[in-house]
Amino acid sequence: MNLILFDDNDRLDAQRMHLRDPVRLRHLREVHHATPGDELSVGLVGGALGRGRLQSLDDTGAIFTVTLDREPPAPLPVHLLLALPRPRMLARTLEHVTALGVKRLTLLHTRRVEKSYWQSPELSPEKIRHHLRLGLEQARDTHLPCVTFEPRFKPFIEDRLPAHLSGRRALIAHPGMATTCPRGLEEPVTLAIGPEGGFVPYEVERFEALGFEGVHLGERILRVETAVTALLARLF
Amino acid sequence: MNLILFDDNDRLDAQRMHLRDPVRLRHLREVHHATPGDELSVGLVGGALGRGRLQSLDDTGAIFTVTLDREPPAPLPVHLLLALPRPRMLARTLEHVTALGVKRLTLLHTRRVEKSYWQSPELSPEKIRHHLRLGLEQARDTHLPCVTFEPRFKPFIEDRLPAHLSGRRALIAHPGMATTCPRGLEEPVTLAIGPEGGFVPYEVERFEALGFEGVHLGERILRVETAVTALLARLF
Numbered sequence: 001m002n003l004i005l006f007d008d009n010d011r012l013d014a015q016r017m018h019l020r021d022p023v024r025l026r027h028l029r030e031v032h033h034a035t036p037g038d039e040l041s042v043g044l045v046g047g048a049l050g051r052g053r054l055q056s057l058d059d060t061g062a063i064f065t066v067t068l069d070r071e072p073p074a075p076l077p078v079h080l081l082l083a084l085p086r087p088r089m090l091a092r093t094l095e096h097v098t099a100l101g102v103k104r105l106t107l108l109h110t111r112r113v114e115k116s117y118w119q120s121p122e123l124s125p126e127k128i129r130h131h132l133r134l135g136l137e138q139a140r141d142t143h144l145p146c147v148t149f150e151p152r153f154k155p156f157i158e159d160r161l162p163a164h165l166s167g168r169r170a171l172i173a174h175p176g177m178a179t180t181c182p183r184g185l186e187e188p189v190t191l192a193i194g195p196e197g198g199f200v201p202y203e204v205e206r207f208e209a210l211g212f213e214g215v216h217l218g219e220r221i222l223r224v225e226t227a228v229t230a231l232l233a234r235l236f
Numbered sequence: 237m238n239l240i241l242f243d244d245n246d247r248l249d250a251q252r253m254h255l256r257d258p259v260r261l262r263h264l265r266e267v268h269h270a271t272p273g274d275e276l277s278v279g280l281v282g283g284a285l286g287r288g289r290l291q292s293l294d295d296t297g298a299i300f301t302v303t304l305d306r307e308p309p310a311p312l313p314v315h316l317l318l319a320l321p322r323p324r325m326l327a328r329t330l331e332h333v334t335a336l337g338v339k340r341l342t343l344l345h346t347r348r349v350e351k352s353y354w355q356s357p358e359l360s361p362e363k364i365r366h367h368l369r370l371g372l373e374q375a376r377d378t379h380l381p382c383v384t385f386e387p388r389f390k391p392f393i394e395d396r397l398p399a400h401l402s403g404r405r406a407l408i409a410h411p412g413m414a415t416t417c418p419r420g421l422e423e424p425v426t427l428a429i430g431p432e433g434g435f436v437p438y439e440v441e442r443f444e445a446l447g448f449e450g451v452h453l454g455e456r457i458l459r460v461e462t463a464v465t466a467l468l469a470r471l472f
Binding site: 073138139233 | 238309331332335336337374375376377419420453454455456457458459462465466467468469470
């Protein structure tokens with residue numbers, strides 16, 4: 001927890017925030033060994049970053065006086081289209097991509113996504129938000145990514161995706177494509193990444209028909225969570 | 237398991253390999269649904285890649301006729317000096333860096349590494365080798381990385397590290413350094429990465445005194461496993 005992230009529900013008045021979440025209270029005591037008077041990095045979900053001075057701490061809550069005066073780090077200019085990973089990998093991937101600065105994430109069904117993944121409790125709004133917040137706290141950021149679900153491939157790619165591509169470079173990462181992944185882009189990018197086992201050829205064709213350029217990261221086949229981080233680090 | 241990795245103990249004769257490991261046998265049956273006659277990607281630890289045709293499969297073993305005729309993918313020209321991560325993160329990090337093509341890894345003690353991590357069963361040769369093999373099987377590679385342990389910072393940096401730096405570019409990744417991490421290097425690199433919480437200033441100074449250049453990945457603070465993947469993907 002490199003940042004204590006408050007939301008508007010935690011606000012006592014213009015300057016004071018009240019942290020009541022037992023997990024973060026324990027972290028404050030047991031990892032930070034915080035005592036009244038300590039100053040810590042704080043932020044407001046959707047708002048600014050700053051410093052918080054701990055006023056009081058007991059079993060039920062901690063009160064901070066906060067000064068929020070800095071902008072969070074710049075987001076990555078990317079819309080990530082990710083085939084829904086298996087639940088445990090989803091949790092970690094949400095944290096990685098949030099920490100890296102992704103603000104738009106679409107979780108997509110493709111042929112090689114197991115249908116049961118869509119029933120996982122990891123897809124509940126509470127669980128998703130939990131992992132996104134962990135990613136923000138890790139990276140000292142405050143803006144939650146917007147996560148959408150597309151459990152049907154064809155309606156998404158035919159009816160909704162085309163409207164989101166204007167003015168963006170569109171890339172599909174897939175082993176065996178012709179071009180190596182470009183480096184250091186500054187333009188907005190829509191990046192599609194397949195599931196374990198990859199996209200099927202029909203899916204690659206559908207993306208290509210919309211103008212997606214196929215890119216690869218070399219001969220090595222990477223796990224989805226490794227590939228996502230590697231692609232984002234290389235692209236931006 | 238994108239690759240079935242044999243070692244010399246599995247060899248029956250010049251062309252036949254005998255897989256007996258129960259975990260991989262189960263994977264072969266339950267994930268690949270393999271039956272005699274199927275062809276799968278195979279490799280020999282430390283050797284070539286190729287194809288294996290399944291001859292027989294029962295509860296005690298599988299026999300493959302193999303043709304090993306391709307070189308594994310090129311290694312990354314990097315010597316990674318990594319502050320020992322906490323045990324669960326170590327396991328995943330070993331898999332990530334092996335899949336990415338790291339062949340020299342030194343796990344190092346630094347001030348902010350908890351001493352108890354050095355007692356973890358995850359550091360046993362069997363566990364380390366297990367995670368390295370998983371990384372190789374993931375990426376379809378055959379050459380195991382060489383992993384060394386340096387549980388004392390000072391003797392390592394004073395007595396052993398200098399001899400390994402000749403002809404290499406040396407980088408230390410640390411938040412707040414002056415330069416952003418370079419991209420697309422082709423020269424050999426020695427890359428030092430700190431623990432959660434980072435190197436302490438004294439450690440950064442010791443690396444700098446040996447000619448390490450400080451580099452950063454931006455304002456965001458990343459978990460070690462994310463940072464390692466992001467740095468390697470950006471550097472090479």
